[in-house]
Amino acid sequence: MSHDHGAAFGIACTHVLERKRPVNLVAHAPDGTWDFICGEEDEEHDDVNKLHSLCAGCGFEAFVDGLEMADLQVGWMAERPGAGARWVVRPMTQQELQDYEED
Ligand SMILES: [Zn+2]
Ligand SMILES: [Zn+2]
Secondary structure, eight states, X not given: OOSOTTSSEEEEEHHHHTTSSOOOEEEEOTTSOEEEEOOXXXXXXXXXXXXXXXXXXXXXXXXXXXXXXXXXXXXXXXXXXXXXXXXXXXXXXXXXXXXXXXX
């Protein structure tokens, strides 16, 4: 284990956790938590009962390649078009930040 286990938490969708789909969206939310999402349109992503919490460091080690926790400041996110593609790291838009505050 190369991280401070339990220092940061995040959520993953079922698709990622069950390895049905790769992580294609990683977000470092304004409250400091992390999202590991397959990035496909899916109503499950809006259902908190279908999202699972996990240690953020474990999430990176288990599901994310080509991206490090240090690459994403609070309020930033990374997306890629598919497994093996290059990550695009960017600050969240005002709208995306607002969506987090409403949750
Ligand atoms: Zn951990
Ligand atoms: Zn998903």
